[in-house]
Amino acid sequence: MDFLTIIQVLDSSIRLATPLLLACLAGLYSERAGIFDIGLEGKMLAAAFFAGAIAFVTANVWLGLLAGIGASMALSLLHGVASITFRGNQLISGVAINFLAAGLTVLIAQSWFSQGGRTPSLMGGGRFDPLTLPFAEALEPVPFLGPIYAELISGHSILVYIAFAMVPLTWWILFRTRFGLRLRAVGENPAAVDTAGVSVVGLRFAAVAICGILCGIAGAYLSTALQAGFVKDMTAGRGFIALAALIFAKWRPWYALYACLLFGFLGAIALRYQNIDLGAFVVPVQFMNALPYILTVVILAGFVGKAIPPRAGGEPYVKER
């Protein structure tokens, strides 16, 4: 494997890690506030469709992004109403949202575009173009560092940079602001937050809304940056890999970045090499695809450090009367 191939695989890793990272951080806000969310997949899917559809109709990718965020927020709100207002089962609500998105996106896509559940291909202003960072072309001839800067760091769409910037921002919000402290507290001990006179319901809705925004960006990235247009079931389990990454990261932002980069890297390897021949035996592509899930089970089993979720996660808060 030569240097340029390594750069290309890493470049592909970054592009594949971006939607995972956004969805993973989305889940981080929600679960840190005590709302389990296995509906990340559905929210991303809905966002991917509406972003693709609106970007095609208006030929403006920014309107597409807004539509994607809107669709994802709507499903978030549904999740909030079900699990916060009506104190329903958060897991069941998440399952319902995944199916709702899987069904509705194809249904609406067929009704609007009649292309078998996909949007037409996006062109020109309907897509996020890669950004070329300053001096990328000038620095390219520099040995070693030049290609790294020009190929690996430069040349991604703006959503990639937003995703990576979200990591320190999320860390700062959660661990350096009053809102973040309260958000974490509401996931550990909502009664204490309530006693302090802060609204548990308000905080949880805020967390679920942030989750919706981030899932919306993740979905929009899929259909308007990573690919050109929406295809049926295009999230392909990414929401669940993001969930796995969240557990892998033990609900912490910086570790979420590492976990998503790792899973993105695994995806890039599987995409490029199919079956990997190690001489003595061949690693099948199916194993590479399953590796994120296997690693998550190992982590969950507590053999490599225990993953302890927020304590009040999954439980509706009932105010004492």
Added chain:
Amino acid sequence: MDRMPAWADAVLVPLISLLLAAVLSALVIVAIGEDPWEAVKLMVTGALGSTYGWGYTLYYTTNFIFTGLAVSVAFHARLFNIGGEGQAMLGGLGVAIVCLYFPWPHWTIALLFATLSAGLFGALWAWLPAYLQAARGSHIVITTIMFNFIASALLNYVLVHVMRPPGSMDPATATFPEATHLPTLHEMLAPFGIAFSKSAPANVTLLIAIAACIAVWALIWRTKLGYEIRAFGHSESAAKYAGINPVRITVIAMLISGGLAGLMALNTTMGEAERLILNATEGAGFIGIAVALMGRSHPVGVAMAALLFGFLYQGGAELALWMSIPRELIVVIQALVILFTGALDNMVRMPLERVFMAFRKDA
């Protein structure tokens, strides 16, 4: 004090939820520019208007009974098994191994061993998530989701690299030998002089599904183990205090659940395809969630909900064929049923409880 009579809880709440789901589905059909009444008529004639339609409806029903029972048994122990899909895939592997690698003299013996094997494979796939939940506290919902993906990758590998016959491009096993062919409803009803469609896939597995309903009912409400499972589901601490071992109950409940999900493969793999194909489960494992929620985790309810979803599935296929409504409409209906009967249960229940309380005061 009960706020509502038992019949209202068991019948009224699911019916109102179903009604809400139906109204919203009708609105969806209107929104995509089709006539919901026309769609309903087409679904009824397509799914119930001929023995061909019934054959498909009952075929799907059989699948959903198994997966619905699987989710129900886990629900009784307050475990949420989303892994029915993966467990059913592994069940298919168990069926395929039994049917392909052993010479069977008669289908009855083949069916017996295929049943054992499918149940065993499904149960084994549920064992690790169950053990991890019980002994190490890893959340069963997450582990069973992960196991679905691992099962799908495993099956993909086995079908592409191990069990695919030489020369075939299709990721599927060879066709099972003739001796393992299960009688279809057509063949079963013909001796009684009842004409049933020849091409419909419903088969003898339907009877196993009905037997499974009775067995689950007896297990949950008529045995010590069932009592322990329910006690554990109602209150873990009380169950512990009564001397019930939580690890044991969690693992046993999940083994039964996984085994039931695995049995679904009898219907799809041995009964219909007669070979193991890549996507034999077709999401039936997830429909089990909707079926169990609607059926209130009771075998009678599960059987009725499974029939409803069997009807929706076959009717949905007809819609996709004759009107420009994609099959995904069924996924939407399924989502709405899960939403209303599962997550938004309180939204239906709270006003209803108030109504009943008001009546009670007058009395």
